[in-house]
Amino acid sequence: MVLLHTPVCDFGLPAPDFDLPGVDGRRWTRDAVRGPAGLLVMFICNHCPYVQAVRERLVREARDLAALGIGVVAISANDPADYPEDDFAHMQAVAREFGYPFPYLFDESQQVARAYGAVCTPDFFGYNRALELQYRGRLDASGRQPAPAGAVRELYEAMKLVAGTGRGPAAQLPGMGCSIKWKAQGN
Template structure:
């Protein structure tokens, strides 16, 4: 089912975390933060919204890293109910797609809950002080990729954050599959 996250809560402080990565190391937010800002993305392996734009996510991540923005992706989905989102399958996706950033496993879903993640993809763009400045979409694509010349909303917003410390006032929320929460 499609879900849409809330609008950006400017200045909200990023909760710290330490999670295992597909590279065999543990990663913390403080170790991933970039000098010019940090992008925390909630994605997964099976969501058609993520898969439709994964090449663009990888492109934008590389371009943002060149601007001093730290980038990380987190999978928080229930891997028992959605085996394609298992840690082993996350490792395969990273190897197949050459992720330029750590892909972390939030098995107990505590990080997704702390961030209030609503869907995949859900983008949280922070300034250098780890204050939220962007909670919008990658671009106007939905569960299929839009035209190649779409405005790069995420990239442009995070470029502005890297340059000024502030995100754009107008933001269009992301849309994607709801986070697959574990049964209580």
């Protein structure tokens, strides 16, 4: 397991489109998941301890962001050949267990993760209503363990600002997590 940090936010970068299968049996596109005030794209997976530490918080943030008009989607791009717990059936089970209120999509080809420039799980991309990147920071102070109760909700506060003003905060702390498990070349 390799710990990586996300790059600095490239403000204004457009959100790539996608068309991926969800654990709910539907296919989802970027425009189907965006909200009237913006979009949060999260790259997550099942096996990563950094994601496991924050699953309940992801549910809370998604619900609270939906109330602000921010659409939320989660995408798993890990290669299940090497990490079987990240396969589609396990994705369905985890989404049910934690009551994910957002579409949980499988990027089997890994083309969407590459288009976004995702590097780790979790990796957060927050867009304004024009689908311009405004946030590429962390959820909060969580790492392999959840942040203490009462920790600043950095992602929520940033996306609340984006929903209200169209701009993200100038200062953003990078996210961290396990490297995305890329397929071997030629697969």
